[in-house]
Amino acid sequence: MLRITVDGTAYEVEEGLTLLQALDDLGVLMKGVDIPHYCWHPKLSIDGSCRMCQVEVEGVPKLQIACDTPVRDGMVVHTGNERVRKAREGVMELMLVNHPLDCPICDQAGECKLQDYAFDYGQMHTRTREPRRALKKRVDLGATIVFDQERCILCRRCVRFCREIPGTSELAITQRGDRSTVETFPGKPLENDYSMNVADICPVGALTTRDFRFKVRVWFLEEVPGICTGCSRGCNVHVGVADDQVRRYTPRRNDEVNDTWLCDYGRMTYQEIGAPDRISEPAVRGDAGQLVGTTLEQAVECAAQLMRTAVEKEGPGVVAALASAHATNEDLAALRGLLAALGSETHGVPIVTGPADALLIRPEKAANAEGARVAGFGEPGLLLDKIRGGGVRVLIVLGHDIIHEQFLGSPEALAALDGVILLDTHRSRLEQVAHVVIPARHLAEKGGTVTNFEGRVQAVPAALEPAFEAVAEAQVLARIASALDLSISDESERKRETD
Amino acid sequence: MGHRVPHVTHYLTEHFADPGYTTLSGYRAQGGYETARRVLAEQSPEEVIGTLKNAGLKGRGGAGFDAGLKWSFMPRDQAGPSYLVCNADESEPGSFKDRVLMERGPHQLLEGILIPAFATGAATTFLYIRGEYAEPARILQRAIDEATAGGVLGSNVLGTGFAHQVVLVRGAGAYICGEETGLLESLEGKKGQPRRKPPYPAECGAFGRPTTVNNVETFCHVPHVFARGVDWFRSIGTEESPGTTLFGVSGHVERPGLYELPLGTRLDEIIFEHAGGVPGGRKLKAAIPGGVSMPLLPAGHLDVPMANEFLREHGSSLGTGGVIVMDETTCMVRVGCVISEFFRDESCGQCTQCREGTGWLHKLMLRIERGGGTEADLDVLEDVAGKMEGQTICAFADAAAWPVQALLRHFRSEFLEHVRAEKCPFPESFEL
Known part of the structure; x- marks a missing residue:
């Protein structure tokens, strides 16, 4: 075990992890140690591209991205000082330069990392006057997922998910620079048994499920812990309830059972609860x-x-x-x-x-x-x-x-x-x-x-x-x-x- | 100045006027491959690495990293293959030296590859050439075929028992594939996007194996170091940057072209003595010393010796030695427009700051050029460039930010003129 100090608190962590992994394993990431991140996901490979998770490591001149910085014994980390804040504000401003800022009509509003971090690190005004990039607003990536190209921040979680979890690799980034976008290959739609997870892990409103989009504003949802009844895995879910109806299942993390995933079939079993063929009377x-x-x-x-x-x-x-x-x-x-x-x-x-x-x-x-x-x-x-x-x-x-x-x-x-x-x-x-x-x-x-x-x-x-x-x-x-x-x-x- | 003024010499390009030099027999007629044969037959890999380190040969691809030191990073006693990669993805605007080295001296390059290949124990060199270089690729492939048929490459290199093959791989036209890990991704058949480091290529490079990537010109120097010795090599150029290099001079000069000169040659000497100065009696305004990603220098700063240790003091760098000269008619905001457009187009799009920053810089430049800019925009330009610098996976964002910072540092008044006049005050400048 190694000893590291983060914002004045000492932790014992395992060797071979990066800073974000170690803090996630300790259960303190975003629960006491707030290091905003987009591209990093605990169950996917490290990408290191969003640059949001920069922290100051004592003795290292440049700020380091916490997702890809290995823990070292005696490491002293500052996650929220002025220098770090400034860097994150810089990333946020650039991330929003081309974002449509259409939160009022975006289904992700209320559970959007871009929105959340913009409140923490964003500015109240924009310094751009040029038109933002105009791309397609509704792309059917497959039967289950609708893609808004303009809202995408290119964190590539969805691309890595398809490559690493179901192993189907339907998604790829095409083009380059600020023309980059997520696409499927011609004639090969996003079509796997876990496709809807990409909407869960999309930190913004770019990927939404055809099933849930525009159904209910998420701040009206009460999310209660539940178990999917689709099979004997017993995947942990959040049961999203609004107006006395279950509106969706989303995966609830349990590393011993389902990690952070849920299959499409199981996800849709929520529909059985409010189905018209329920027996309602003795x-x-x-x-x-x-x-x-x-x-x-x-x-x-x-x-x-x-x-x-x-x-x-x-x-x-x-x-x-x-x-x-x-x-x-x-x-x-x-x-x-x-x-x-x-x-x-x-x-x-x-x-x-x-x-x-x-x-x-x-x-x-x-x-x-x-x-x-x-x-x-x-x-x-x-x-x-x-x-x-x-x-x-x-x-x-x-x-x-x-x-x-x-x-x-x-x-x-x-x-x-x-x-x-x-x-x-x-x-x-x-x-x-x-x-x-x-x-x-x-x-x-x-x-x-x-x-x-x-x-x-x-x-x-x-x-x-x-x-x-x-x-x-x-x-x-x-x-x-x-x-x-x-x-x-x-x-x-x-x-x-x-x- | 601290650097020695050496006797004029040009060894890389000495035989480039001879069309036969591109053939195996023509190259051998000039003593070609004799050095490699002798080194491979008589020296140990450790000795070769030692010689290369003593020579102080600096990489000629832009970063100027010590080549011998880089080769010494390759693990020696590891099972499985290791690779050399020759970076021939010459894409830096203003640079055209590698093209000439490949077209006029393909066997010099192959000989230059063989020596470090032997020293690092690499069985294969991937020669990654930019897709647009169709003619150099054709010439190189012919040379590789000829060398293989002639026993220079293959299972018994020059009769020494060392086995080595050179595989030519053509890129598809992306600047970022000149970044060594972007190149490796492309080489592996993936989208050309730089990798996170560590691990560095010497540990995990092409196809997960130990790999060293060097620029075409870097390899070309190697046979000469061994043919004439370290002392001879170090007698050319400066203390820190020995040897010659190929300066590609373009822009507003009488004789644009490629000049092989010792490192440390003054920039004004290159422009005025070798390239004939600015045509039409016009005044020189600024010069970029080493390809567009290197910060430009205004007219008053051109007495700088062209070597990193001196250029650094002027806030610039040697880069690839591509000198771009601009005369007094040149609008520096338009310069900013074309440079930022290039980087916007070529950013791979992985990192937020680079993907979004390159586009923003270009839009700001265009607006200022078209008369729609404000004074505040100049601060935004500086601020955005500052946010891009030093915070990304590779140095591309730096390369995009530095020219903008240099333009504002040296020509802020011109930007202000655009803002105040609400139009471009340089009607005679090049068209956008």
């Missing part, structure tokens, strides 16, 4: 054979009655459950608890699989596949056999992955059951055979913990209330248990109560 199958809307109390009572009848007639073994890999660990614990209280051990979890890659995308297409396994839910095959053999009368089902073509393909196999109690977020053909349908909450609406493929248990809070009345599955299951006069509190909770 329903029970009426006398005419149709599902009829009802209250949660009545739906719970109806579910309890179905279970009670079956248990009384044929014993607890005929009540079974299909868990969901989308449910939280808390929901799954409640389901296990209910089954245990009943005395039934018949259960399983369908986990839908799909394409994967070496970067983030995992084959299991649910956030809590590993959590379901850890909770004891195995492959659903045995349970399905038992259902087909008539050994199950009432089935509690969380989610509808069971009718995915990788499992049943259709709900028909469940049609003969006396009771199908469905707790689900989205409408599906499974409703056709359900006797009770109870709306469930999306992870972003209930919070809780999920366990990723590596066994990492990640907790998130609820980001928003659903637009309709719904409670988390764990609470629904607790209410059903209560209606059956069963207690489903697990061992640890019971222990806590007695302590």
